Amino acid sequence: MRGRVGTAVGAGLVAWACVAVLGAQPAAGSGAGGLSGDGAPASSLRQSVTWHRCQTSPEDAEGGELDDAGAQCAEVMVPLDYSRPGSPTVKVALSRLAATGPGQRRGVLFYNPGGPGVPAMYLALKFRQAEPTVGARYDVIGMDPRFTGRSTPLDCQWPLPGAGAAGPDREGFERSAALARELASNCTRHREVLPHASTRNTARDMDVVRELLGERRLSYVGSSYGSYLGQVYLQMFPRRVDRAVLDSALDPDRFGPDLTNTQGPAMAAAMENWAAWAARHHGRYRLGATAADVLASVRGIGSTVDRGPLRVGGHQVDSRTLPQVLWSVSAGDDEATYGDFAAMVRVLDDAARGLDVVPTPLLEAVLTGLNSPDAGGVAAVQTAILCADRQASRDPETYYRAIQAHRGDEPVFGSLVYHLTPCSFWPTAPAEPPTRVRNDVPVLMVGADGDPAATYEGQRHAHRVLAGSRLVTLRDAFHHTVYAGLFAPRNACIDRAVNHYLIDGVLPSRDTSCRKP
Numbered sequence: 012m013r014g015r016v017g018t019a020v021g022a023g024l025v026a027w028a029c030v031a032v033l034g035a036q037p038a039a040g041s042g043a044g045g046l047s048g049d050g051a052p053a054s055s056l057r058q059s060v061t062w063h064r065c066q067t068s069p070e071d072a073e074g075g076e077l078d079d080a081g082a083q084c085a086e087v088m089v090p091l092d093y094s095r096p097g098s099p100t101v102k103v104a105l106s107r108l109a110a111t112g113p114g115q116r117r118g119v120l121f122y123n124p125g126g127p128g129v130p131a132m133y134l135a136l137k138f139r140q141a142e143p144t145v146g147a148r149y150d151v152i153g154m155d156p157r158f159t160g161r162s163t164p165l166d167c168q169w170p171l172p173g174a175g176a177a178g179p180d181r182e183g184f185e186r187s188a189a190l191a192r193e194l195a196s197n198c199t200r201h202r203e204v205l206p207h208a209s210t211r212n213t214a215r216d217m218d219v220v221r222e223l224l225g226e227r228r229l230s231y232v233g234s235s236y237g238s239y240l241g242q243v244y245l246q247m248f249p250r251r252v253d254r255a256v257l258d259s260a261l262d263p264d265r266f267g268p269d270l271t272n273t274q275g276p277a278m279a280a281a282m283e284n285w286a287a288w289a290a291r292h293h294g295r296y297r298l299g300a301t302a303a304d305v306l307a308s309v310r311g312i313g314s315t316v317d318r319g320p321l322r323v324g325g326h327q328v329d330s331r332t333l334p335q336v337l338w339s340v341s342a343g344d345d346e347a348t349y350g351d352f353a354a355m356v357r358v359l360d361d362a363a364r365g366l367d368v369v370p371t372p373l374l375e376a377v378l379t380g381l382n383s384p385d386a387g388g389v390a391a392v393q394t395a396i397l398c399a400d401r402q403a404s405r406d407p408e409t410y411y412r413a414i415q416a417h418r419g420d421e422p423v424f425g426s427l428v429y430h431l432t433p434c435s436f437w438p439t440a441p442a443e444p445p446t447r448v449r450n451d452v453p454v455l456m457v458g459a460d461g462d463p464a465a466t467y468e469g470q471r472h473a474h475r476v477l478a479g480s481r482l483v484t485l486r487d488a489f490h491h492t493v494y495a496g497l498f499a500p501r502n503a504c505i506d507r508a509v510n511h512y513l514i515d516g517v518l519p520s521r522d523t524s525c526r527k528p
Contacts, residue, residue: 051089051090051093051215051218051219051222052090052093052096055087055088055089055090055100055219056219056222056223058087058088058223059223060085060087060223060224061085062083062084062085062107063083063084063085064078064083064084065077065078065082065083065084065106065132066078073132073133074133076133076136077106077108077132077133077136080108080136080139080140081108081109082106082107082108082135082136083106083107083109084104084105084106084107084132085104085105085107086102086103086104086105086161087102087103087105087219087220087223088100088101088102088103089101089103089157089215089216089219091204091207092207092442093212093215094442094443101157101158101162101163101204102161102162102163103154103155103156103157103162103163103216103219103220104132104154104155104160104161104162105132105152105153105154105155105220106131106132106133106135106136106152106153107119107150107151107152108135108136108139108146108150108151108153109150110146110147110148110149110150111143111146111147112147112148115147115148116148116149116150117148117149117230117253118149118150118226118228118229118230118253119149119150119151119152119221119224119226119229119230120145120149120150120151120152120229120230120231120232120513121152121153121154121217121220121221121229121230121231121232121233122134122135122138122151122152122153122231122232122233122237123154123156123231123232123233123234123236123237123240123241124138124234124235124237124497124498125233125234125235125236125237125238125492125498126156126159126235126236126237126393126396127156127210127236127240127392127393127396127397128156128158128159128389128390128392128393128396129159129236130153130155130156130159130160130161130162131153131154131155131156131160132153132154132155132160132161133153134153134497135151135152135153136151136153137497138151138153138232138495138497139151141495141496141497142495142506142510144510144514145510145513145514148513148514149230149513152220152224152229154216154217154220156213156216156240156396157207157208157212157213157216158204158208158392158395158396159389159392164387164388164392165201165204165208165388165391165392165395166385166387166388166391166392167194167197167198167200167201167385167388167391168197168384168385168388169194169197169384169385169388169390169391170384170385171190171194171381171382171383171384171385172380172381172383172384172385172389172390173194173335173390173394173432173433174187174188174190174191174194174331174430174431174432174433175187175190175331175332175334175335175381175427176330176331176332176333176334176335176426176427176430177331177410177411177414177426177427177429177430178317178329178330178331178426179317179330179426181411183330183331183426184407184411184414184430186331187331187430188407188431188435191431191432191433191435191436192433192436194391194394194433195433195434195435195436195437195438196436196438197391198391198394198395198433198437198438199438201395202438202439205395205398205399205437205438205439206399206439206440206441206442207399207442208392208395208396208398208399209396209399209400209441209442209443210239210240210243210266210396210399210400210446211243211247211400211443211446213240213243214240214243214244214247214248215247217229217240217244218244218247218248218251221251227251228250228251228252228253229251229252229253230252230253230254230255230513231244231252231254231255231256232255232256232258232494232509232513233255233256233257233258234257234258234259234492234494234497234498235258235259235261235464235465235491235492235498236261237257237258238257238258238259238260238261238456238465238473239260239261239263239266241255241256241257241454242257242260242261242263242446242448242473242477243263243446243448245448245450245452245454245477246446246447246448246449246450247446249450249452252452252454254453254455254512254513254516255452255453255454255455256454256455256456256457256494256509256512256513257454257455257456257457257473257477257480258456258457258458258492258493258494258509259457259458259459259462259464259465259470259491259492259493260456260458260465260469260470260473260474261465261469261473262466262468262469262470262472262473263446263447263448263472263473263476264445264447264448264472264476265469266400266401266445267397267400267401267402267403267434267445268394268397268398268401268403268432268434268435269401269403269404269432270397271427271428271429272413272428272429273466273468273469274424274428274463274464274466275417275421275424275425275428275429276421276466277461277462277463277464277466277467278338278340278341278423278424278428278463279421279423279424280461280463280489281340281341281344281461281463281489282306282309282337282340282423283302283306284344284461284489285305285340285344285349285352285353285489286299286302286303286305286306286309287302287305288344288349288353289302289305289349289353289356290302290304290305292350292353295353296353296354296356296357297357298353298356298357298360308356308360309337309356309423310422310423311360311363312333312356312359312360312363313330313333313422313423315363316328316329316330316333316363317330321359321362321363322362322367322368323358323359323362323368323370323374323378324368324369324370324375324378326370326375326378326379326382328359328362328378330426332378332381332382333359334423334424334426334427335377335381335427336355336359336374336377336378336381337356337423337424338424338427339352339355339373339377340352340463341463341464341490341491342490343490343499343500344461344488344489344490344500345490345499345500351371351373352373354371354373355370355371355373355374355377358370358371358374359374394432394433394434397432397434398432398433398434398437398439398441399439399441399442400441400445401441401445402434402440402441403431403432403434403435403437404431404435405435405436406435407431407435409431410429410430410431410435413429414426414429414430417429448473448476448477449476449478450476450477450478450479451477451478451479452477452479453479453480453518454477454479454480454481455480455481455483455508455509455512455518455519456470456473456474456477456480456481456482456483457482457483457484457485457493457494457505457508457509458470458482458484458485458493459484459485459488459489459490459491459493460484460485460486460487460488461487461488461489461490462488462489462490462491463489463490463491464491465491467484470482474522481518481519481521481522481523482522483504483505483508483509483519483522483523483524483525484522484523484524484525485502485504485505485524485525485526485527486524486525486526486527487526487527488502488527493505494506494509495509502525502527502528503528504525504526505525508523508525
């Protein structure tokens with residue numbers, strides 16, 4: 012997406028010998044404080060926050076940008092397992108951008124951009140740059156969630172970032188399931204920490220940081236997965252929330268390894284919206300003069316790939332990777348993003364016709380990412396969070412039956428959204444049940460009704476269980492996240508509603524809507 016931060020969506024879009032490797036150590040004074048409800052052990056609060064420069068080396072460009080913006084960075088130690096006094100601790104890193112408005116400071120605002128598994132320290136700066144009026148009132152805090160970024164990073168050394176789609180037949184399903192099993196096995200070395208990678212523990216870490224900062228309450232902005240983290244925090248610590256904004260809220264009763272099961276129809280709708288756009292630009296992209304013709308071209312590419320892989324430059328595109336490549340249609344619905352996607356599909360269509368092709372820059376980046384090792388463990392820790400939040404079925408046949416049942420009505424993405432993940436073979440089970448979100452804490456929700464990742468049905472369900480919420484819907488929009496323009500086009504109506512709430516404390520009196528310009 013040109014001119015915006017890269018996507019924060021993860022999900023088509025998961026004895027402890029490595030504790031020392033991860034930097035865990037016995038908690039200081041661990042014999043003293045115990046847990047009080049979901050609060051932090053007293054030992055976690057017997058530390059001070061020591062602020063320092065953010066850049067860790069001359070090559071650390073993001074740290075340098077934070078320093079140039081006047082940010083400060085710090086680390087705190089939190090329990091690996093909040094339920095066990097004397098638990099080893101892990102390091103959580105954070106950045107702080109002090110409120111810029113003299114005499115206007117309201118408090119701290121935690122920002123989480125999504126993922127799961129996306130670090131927040133640097134993106135907190137991008138958020139403040141996008142919304143300076145909010146930055147004038149709040150110290151903006153970017154906390155890298157446990158096991159991500161600078162917060163005790165976890166890396167399973169995966170050879171690929173995921174198992175991909177199931178392919179057109181039983182043989183393809185078995186191959187990708189075997190890859191998922193291998194990826195899960197690679198994380199066995201971290202089995203002592205995996206159950207504690209949960210969103211509930213990240214929420215507890217946030218509350219430790221809040222307490223150490225000396226703040227009675229915190230404000231919060233979370234998008235995509237960050238909306239789920241926000242919902243969990245609201246449920247666990249309802250009296251410690253000042254003002255909260257959830258952008259593109261995920262369904263709290265479905266979040267976990269199988270959340271993608273809900274995304275097929277929304278992805279198909281996003282593809283249909285793009286196809287109508289591509290038909291209007293048939294003279295340039297030659298994919299079809301009607302939306303139906305464009306969709307037929309896409310399905311034709313899939314049919315060819317089912318018979319054998321395509322050669323695209325130095326890459327092969329097979330039935331495992333094609334649905335992931337086409338998932339790029341969810342990147343946005345503006346002219347530039349749709350044009351990039353159309354150009355990519357044009358190359359795939361030419362390759363399906365047997366022509367020699369050169370991938371577009373977008374296609375080159377996507378294929379390189381899908382066929383490269385999991386750099387820095389990003390995909391592995393995303394999976395670890397999903398697996399720690401909700402138990403997946405251990406029966407691969409459950410997934411195969413679902414894929415087969417949807418081959419007709421979801422031909423493009425069904426083999427991906429209904430497929431299993433490494434969580435079906437994960438070496439550990441969740442340490443605690445999923446959070447049941449049901450509360451009346453005031454919160455502002457914003458989102459697009461055509462969001463292909465945070466489906467509108469899921470947003471509305473989150474709205475119902477958050478009885479104190481108001482929902483502002485961006486109508487006829489097919490992109491993920493709507494506030495501040497970091498990951499999708501800006502919308503002045505959405506931005507006004509959110510900033511009015513964060514700055515003036517005024518929730519809309521009722522649910523309302525905004526329109527695309």
